[in-house]
Amino acid sequence: MxxxxxxxxxxxxxxxxxxxxxxxxxxxxxxxxxxxxxxxxxxxxxxxxxxxxxxxxxxxxxxxxxAQRPLADWDRPSRRFRHAGADPAPAWADFADPLDAIAARFRTADRGPPQRFTPGERKALSVLGLGDDAELKDVRAKYSKLVRRFHPDRNGGDRSLERELGRVIEAWQTLKTARAFTDAQSRSGAPSGK
Known part of the structure; x- marks a missing residue:
């Protein structure tokens, strides 16, 4: 009973x-x-x-x-679900049209392996002279080297390279929060580079 x-x-x-x-x-x-x-x-x-x-x-x-509300206790925060072996969903910010983002999630495997970086992130990598195989430590090292080369305080006051310096800084701002790096850090438990 x-x-x-x-x-x-x-x-x-x-x-x-x-x-x-x-x-x-x-x-x-x-x-x-x-x-x-x-x-x-x-x-x-x-x-x-x-x-x-x-x-x-x-x-x-x-x-x-x-206590009698239909949705009692539903306003509590819930934890984020991890991707258990599945490919992560595409970032909405990478698409102008939401339907393109949805379609990207369901594309077939015949289009090749999923890209590690978005087009904007790949452009930022090329500004730093790096490829798709770069890790965050490589990006940091290259960023530091280029800032020292292009900054007027470090290159004898040559202000003609300020435009390049701006591009390098912009590339770093894009890449330091790249999903490829933040996902890898969350899996390894390493602190973020922000």
Whole structure:
């Protein structure tokens, strides 16, 4: 029978009843901290208890209304799901049309392996003189080297290379948050390079 506690050996908690207490009867409702407080009753007394039991006893009208909301507790934050072996969905920001983003998720494998970098990220890599096989440490090293070469404080005051310096800085800003690097860091547990 539903609600029966298997292996219960106590007597019914109702005063004077000697029948086996095989059914849980709540005294305090369950909460976030645990299953609640209950006592064991026989079938007849648990039916009597359930007929009188009111979950909302002691609650204010506002608390009752909140507990009866259709979506009660749905406004709590939830954790993000990981991609368990599946390819991650494309970033929406990489597409002008949302339908293109959806279609990209379902393209067939005959189009070749998925690209590690977006077109904008590949352009930033080319500004730094790196290829698709670059890792974040390579990007950092190349960025540092180029900034030292193009910055007027480091190249003897030559301001003619400021445009190149701006392109290098822009490329770094794009690549330091590249999905290829942030996904790899989250898998390895390494701190981000921001």
């Amino acid at each position: 539903h609600g029966k506690v298997d292996g219960a050996e106590a007597e019914c908690a109702y005063p004077g009843c000697r029948a086996p207490g095989e059914y849980k009867a709540p005294i305090l409702p369950a909460s976030f901290d645990g299953p609640g407080v209950y006592r064991l009753l026989c079938l007849d007394h648990v039916r009597e208890h359930n007929a009188k039991y009111n979950y909302f006893t002691g609650m204010s009208p506002e608390e009752i209304t909140e």
